[in-house]
Amino acid sequence: MPDRFYVTTPIYYVNDAPHIGHAYPTVIADALARWHRLLGDDTYFLTGTDEHGLKVAQSAEEAGITPQEQADRNSARFRDTWDSLGIAYDDFIRTTEPRHHDAVQALLQRIKDSGDIELDTYEGPYCVSCEAYYQDSELIEGAFCPIHTGKPVTTLKEENYFFRLSRYEQRLIDWIEHNPGVITPEGKRNEVLGFLRQGLDDVSITRTSLTWGVPVPWAQGHVFYVWYDALINYATAIGFGTDDERFATWWPHVHHVIGKEIIRFHCVYWPAMLMAAGIDPPHRIHVHGWLLLGGEKLSKTVHGPARLTDIAPSRLVDDFGVDGVRYHLLRDTPFGPDGDFSHERVVERYNSDLANNFGNLVSRVATVVGKQCGGTGPAPRADSPLAAVAAEVVAATAQGWADVAPSVALDATWRLIRETNAHLEDNEPWKMEPGPEVDAVMGDALEAVRIVAILASPAIPAAAREAWTRIGLPGAPEHQRVPDAVAWGSYPGGLAVSKAGPIFPRIKP
């Protein structure tokens, strides 16, 4: 039976315009999903948009449209962005969909029935922009929001339903301690444990001050606070509340890819909610750092302080192509720590890895095959020196993806490209007389390109497909199966190899 791999991105708040910070986890999740499809796993990749809450209601009002129209408009922008980045999601969930309302109400009703949701009152400083309560100690000068500095907070008193989170403190600690890999990287896991050991308060999960949300089924006039509605999307999409059998198929084989700013929601509140509803907590939560904007003095002095959130993915795609952007996000920032994003770095990485190494290898192989082999690709040798390298590369690449370390996986794959370039230099087939020796060397090179096309396809799907086609193979690399298809020696020979322009044209710095 194949393994099941269910991967999610955060759902993005529709008040934001899609930016590179959204693209980062989305491309990672997409690449992971593509890798697991190669493995033949049953794979399900979910992304979507978070559409409720006060901020959406407010900005819709300012724009003179309904919240639903506002959500429709901005949700579509995320879909368009993901289309331009080659994101092959299996489902795009919107929290305003009826299926999601059903799931939210079903799940929270279950918790209510179990006795862990109770009515209580809450009074405290509240920032409208954050949609969050604060402690007095957190306020700036005792009156202003720490995030939206300069905005005074208001005091809000509400009769709310509270989730008895405090009852799950020990169970959460046990869960994390008994499942060492459940939150990665380890530093983030420790952070969560530290938070839990300080003790947990109950949390307010409903609001009466607005109507743009999922109605609380047992209490007229209440809607669920947007976060407790949003988290449930991961259950909605696989059938919770509407198709129990389907839900049982996928849950809890889930991998949540999240940013470090939403750890608490995903590593504390969400698993506690699931426990309260009698459901297993998530299998894995992978926490990535932030992309920071650095290295570009121009943008700061001439255009004012540039922010990452100002960079539209579509602009980068115009400059570097889909695969150029995807490759940068996956290769240049190790998963976990914060990483610097700069134009220079993207160009450097693009030119060295994509243009000079991969793209140029495909070009030179096609040309030599054209001149020395009559344009017909020969078969590789079983005992090629590259065969052993390829086996090591396959193993290291697989380990990298298994560890949710795309930069490690890609670095491993690129070793085969470098070794293939070296193999060509060692043999200099362009100096030989056409014949079996030339055929052997070029067959090896073609086979290496074939394997690289498969291994790199999760990161650079379009370029991998192009290389695949140029060396005469039918179908597409993403339809191959690892590990069988990456075993040395599958390139059949006798195929027409075509020469065309650069797959990745060099970019002038």
Next chain:
RNA sequence: GGCGGCGUAGCUCAGUUGGUUAGAGCACUCGGCUCAUAAUCGAGUUGUCCCCGGUUCGAGUCCGGGCGCCGCCA
């Protein structure tokens, strides 16, 4: 204040349970090649592994202290 993490070549980083001359990629220098996208291949240079002290036959790796940076504490 409490808890935790980090500080290794110009840059980005790897460095298993302490063990031979500390590594990779990029950048740089020199040389080769000219099939290829001024690409590629080879060789090479650069490190007080933040500082001080300790444990040990031996420490980037363990312990203590210091300096610097960072994260979390609803």
